[in-house]
Amino acid sequence: MQTGAKLDLESIIDASPVSRFQIGIMALCALVAMLDGCDTQTIAFVAPAIIKSWHIAPSAFGPVFGAGLLGGLFGAIVFGVASDRFGRKPILLGTVLLFSVGSLLTPLCESLASLTAVRFVTGLGLGGALPCFVSLTSEYAPKRLRASLVTTMFCGFPLGAVIGGFVSAQLIPAFGWSSVFIVGGVLPLLIIPFLAAFAPESARFLELRRDHKAIARLLQRMHSQFEWSGEVPRTGHGTRVPVVNLFREGRALGTVLLWITLFMSLLLTYFLVNWVPVVAGHNGLSIASAVRAASMLNFGSIFGCIVLGRLADRFGTARVVGSGFALGAIAIGLIGQAGTSAVLLGTVAFMAGFFSIGAQICTVAMCAGFYDTFSRATGIGWSMGVGRLGAIVGPVLGGVLLSAGMSSSALFLVVGSTSVGAALTSLAIGRFVLRRRRSQSEGAPAYTSGTSTSHHVG
Structure with missing residues (x-):
């Protein structure tokens, strides 16, 4: 294929080697997946300590578990739709901020009702981040490697659960159960500036927006030898x-x-x-x-x-x-x-x-x-x-x-x-x-x- 040839964006990504820029995007997405997996499992790790501290029956903790999963359900649907409308990056930043705030609010809870409500809000962020970072990884991955790159990135989720269990086991005896949520809330806050600075918008989303300048900058960062032809995928019209x-x-x-x-x-x-x-x-x-x-x-x-x-x-x-x-x-x-x-x-x-x-x-x-x-x-x-x-x-x-x-x-x-x-x-x-x-x-x-x-x- 000729250097400097004009191709549609998908062909450019498929024909080019995976650049350090693309690997960096996937690494950031994997990091968010790790935080997502860690926070999703954290409530199970600290539940015995909260039950003992609050002197409640273990069976009473069921709604707390369910609230996080229910929040994840609504978050995945609502923020997934929003990501297709407004872009991957802004929704990803917003959902990471949401589950960070939810985690930081958890130690302030003094009743099962307040804990259930906070876990629902946290679940909204955790569930909403998922379609954003999966889509972003997929849309920068060449078709020939898409399955392995997306799944390798998503390995961050169970890895986060494993790390979360190890960290919780060290923090709870030394500093109490609330320390787990403080750490779990501060880490996403520290990641947000890196996401804002280094994570780009999806190239294919920008293609649908016909943002020629933004796509040219992305191809330059990918060190692509091809130019975008300006062609846009024919995928039909949206509905309300x-x-x-x-x-x-x-x-x-x-x-x-x-x-x-x-x-x-x-x-x-x-x-x-x-x-x-x-x-x-x-x-x-x-x-x-x-x-x-x-x-x-x-x-x-x-x-x-x-x-x-x-x-x-x-x-x-x-x-x-x-x-x-x-x-x-x-x-x-x-x-x-x-x-x-x-x-x-x-x-x-x-x-x-x-x-x-x-x-x-x-x-x-x-x-x-x-x-x-x-x-x-x-x-x-x-x-x-x-x-x-x-x-x-x-x-x-x-x-x-x-x-x-x-x-x-x-x-x-x-x-x-x-x-x-x-x-x-x-x-x-x-x-x-x-x-x-x-x-x-x-x-x-x-x-x-x-x-x-x-x-x-x-």
Whole structure:
């Protein structure tokens, strides 16, 4: 390809090597993902200390957990839509500020009611940041590496949970539970100036705005040898109700299947994170062994999303994600058979995290790749919002089934079947949606000239 050639923006990003500038963007997004994952899990780490300090029953803490997840649901939907309308960067800055303030307000709470309200507000920021940093990473990643780059970035989320657990274990005995939230609130505040100074707006969002000067500056920072031709993606017109775009122009089936996949995958993820330690303790294992089993889930998911993400770029995201969920179902079923063996429990927990939770993280990349720039953050936001319903249902379902007298072995077989369901819907996306989209796009013009009015934002 000729140096200095004029190409559409997507072709420029796909044809160019990944620059240090792009790597820096993804590193900043991974850092935000780490803070998101850390703060999301922090309330679970400090709950025993708050319960003891306030002299309340553990069962009374349920609404606090639920409020954060519910806030995340609404945050992902509302701020995802806002990100498609106003840009990734301003909404990302606003949501990071929101969950930072929410964390700093938490130590001031003196009742379950105030704590529940603050956790809801914090959840709004945590859930709202997610579609922004996933979209930003996706839109600076070349198509050939998109799945692996997005999933590697999103590994920051479980890594943040692991780091948060370690830091909480050190801070709580020394400085009390409130110190965890002070640290968790100050760190995002320190990151915001770096995001404001170094994180750019999405190049593809600027393309839709036809901001020639901003795109020229970005290509210069990427050291691109190509020039933008001024062509804009032909993705159709928006509506006054952004979610409607997710069901237009052949996207309806893919959207529904993605929602089902995210619902089932987050149900099993949050079930495993919450109930593996409890069931391990109930089976007679020590608290240390139970905590190690939960840690193995998170470690497995970190390695899993990296390996599966690289395989997805080579063999197709839907196929790899579906296979991951299928293999993870076997590992989840074996958790219920571990009994009193701490070694076996840790091993199968790692495998469950590697395959099922690793596949769940890769589903975020599949979602980012399915939607175009105009509706990407809305699509990710709604998918993760529906998925958060599964995150709420998962822990509750475990309690209901155990209260009904179901054995732990049967319980994990039921959850394993959920992973099978996620595998089937993922494979269906590849078979009935992505394959059809590829065949229909052959020979169809994807871009139009810069003077065309075929597409607008908002």
